[in-house]
Amino acid sequence: MNAAVQRTETDVACTACGCVCDDLTLQFEGDLITQVGPDCPLAAAWFEPFRRPMTAGHKVQGQPAELEEAIAQAAEILAQSHAPLIYGLSRSSSPGQRAAVALAEQIGATIDTTASVCHGPSIMAIQMVGESTSTLGEIRERADLVLFWGANPVVSHPRHFERYSVDPVSELLPRGRADRHVIVLNDHANETALAAHQFVLVPEGQDYELITRLRALTHNPQAEVHPLGELTVDAIRKLAGQLASCRYGVVFFGLGLAQSRLGHLVVAELLRLVADLNARTRFVARRLRIPGDVAGADSILCWQTGFPFAVNLGRRHPRYNPGEFSAEGLLERGEVDCCLMIGSESLNDFSPQARQQLATIPLISLDYPHVRSIVPAQVRITTAVYGVHRSGTAYRMDEVPLPLRALCHSSLPSDETVLQTLQHRLAGTVPQPPILRR
Ligand code: SF4
Structure with missing residues (x-):
């Protein structure tokens, strides 16, 4: 294999924070990163997990599972839900964010981003x-x-x-x-x-x-x-x-x-x-935006629904109301019956009450390999990382879109692929007319 091939990637965009600096130089040995420059403590921590081989780590009910099984289980949870929540997206990228909105529209979900607990x-x-x-x-x-x-x-x-x-x-x-x-x-x-x-x-x-x-x-x-x-x-x-x-x-x-x-x-x-x-x-x-592509999540939601966060699609048209449709509030009031979390590192920002409620409903997490959710997920699907394993687009804190390159190979699916597969599986399985959904 190509494990010993050494190479250098220049002008790499870093999505560890909203600066999205696109001047990094990464040294690779095969598919593993060996060096990151210039010096930045957050960038060093962000790229650290890519120094070691990554395992898929898909799980169902805490047990290792094949991707197929995990997706089937996730589809079943979403098909039975009457008030689903899709949340996160600030560590994703334009393709994943777009697919998340499309899925939310199809299943009549509320979709919210980490902006609702930040800016x-x-x-x-x-x-x-x-x-x-x-x-x-x-x-x-x-x-x-x-x-x-x-x-x-x-x-x-x-x-x-x-x-x-x-x-x-x-x-x-x-x-x-x-x-x-x-x-x-x-x-x-x-x-x-x-x-x-x-x-x-x-x-x-x-x-x-x-x-x-x-x-x-x-x-x-x-x-x-x-x-x-x-x-x-x-x-x-x-x-x-x-x-x-x-x-x-x-x-x-x-x-x-x-x-x-x-x-x-x-x-x-x-x-x-x-x-x-x-x-x-x-x-x-x-x-000063914190996560790498939270500005992209705002932009994609605006582009596709007309509103930047806290959007409910339960009535086939977008309704925007921060507070009423913010993920934290919905969870605290027990108004959602399942959650599809795209990037569960942001769970730390929820109130203890919201996290407690989250632990009582089915949680599907789409996470990068090194992310461990603090709330156990019923289904965990490990996804490829944009800007390392997959190409995409990240919006810098000033809303300037910057291209992300795929720098190395990974067999992990992107969140876009997982979300599109879910959308395909759920076609025609919506449990009740969206008009009746909250
Ligand atoms: S962590 Fe932020 S400041 Fe540091 S290199 Fe990455 S984008 Fe730039």
């Missing part, structure tokens, strides 16, 4: 007030003021500084970091704060209050504002002045805002501030 509130805010935004490429070329609000990219997106936001040299920023000013706003000093030029300590849960003060000062620099905890009026005025006087500003915001209390309103206010700042200078906002 779902940000998506709702964008739907409410719009978004002044740009690609990471434009930010890299132009942004001389960079804010990170409620985020810690030094840990969550280790090469964000290097590739997009702080270090790159461009025609407009020839000295790289020295031509930029980096401000971190957070309720505690994190690793990114230590690497920034300036840290603004926002009193816990007071982001909205700070944003409204900054909006007031953007409209009228003489406006009277009040201090906010330890933040003095002078400090708030200084910050407002910095925002308005840059040539091109960007605020990257994270789950510290999106998952705060009434996160959609906090993010909406931030997006309004950014819109206001465009009367004074050029300013954009960007979400």
Whole structure:
């Protein structure tokens, strides 16, 4: 076999985080990865399992099973379900996401993505007030003021500084970091704060209050504002002045805002501030997306159903209602009777109540070989990994689609293949008219 053949793959896209850096170099010996560069702790961990041979690991009721048997069992569970849930998708890729929507439509399922426990509130805010935004490429070329609000990219997106936001040299920023000013706003000093030029300590849960003060000062620099905890009026005025006087500003915001209390309103206010700042200078906002293709899951769902997450297809037309059709809420209220999970690593983000409920209904998991579900699945099907075993498309955090290449051979099926096989098997077996389904 080709086990001893050594080769190098360049310009590999990494989907370990939403940066989707497409400049990696991987060394292979046969189908095994032996080296990953450049250095990134998350990328190293992501590619680590591919250093060893992978086993299929399909299971039914916890026992090893052939793929055929596992698919048959999964089809039977779905055929008997009256309120199925399809969830996950942020570690998949466009082909798998498209197949998941098609299956959801066929069986009248609710389909939701990990966005609903991450940046779902940000998506709702964008739907409410719009978004002044740009690609990471434009930010890299132009942004001389960079804010990170409620985020810690030094840990969550280790090469964000290097590739997009702080270090790159461009025609407009020839000295790289020295031509930029980096401000971190957070309720505690994190690793990114230590690497920034300036840290603004926002009193816990007071982001909205700070944003409204900054909006007031953007409209009228003489406006009277009040201090906010330890933040003095002078400090708030200084910050407002910095925002308005840059040539091109960007605020990257994270789950510290999106998952705060009434996160959609906090993010909406931030997006309004950014819109206001465009009367004074050029300013954009960007979400720091965590998993590698969660932006792709949003895009595919939007493209196919009109809505980005929390979509119910039980009545043959898409209904969108975060909360009502969010996976966590459906599980907590016991409103689904089976779950097809595409990437169960995100289960950790569910509430204990949702996880408990999940353990009481049939769970079918489509997982990458190295992923172990924390809730036992009735059927586990191990799938090939996009960007390593299969080609596909991943959407970077700025919604720029990037091609993923198949780098080595694997006999594992892709999730697209499994989902299309399920769709084929379930044709004509829907247990009751979809119109009656929730
Ligand atoms: S920053 Fe993210 S996408 Fe880039 S190499 Fe590291 S883990 Fe991969």
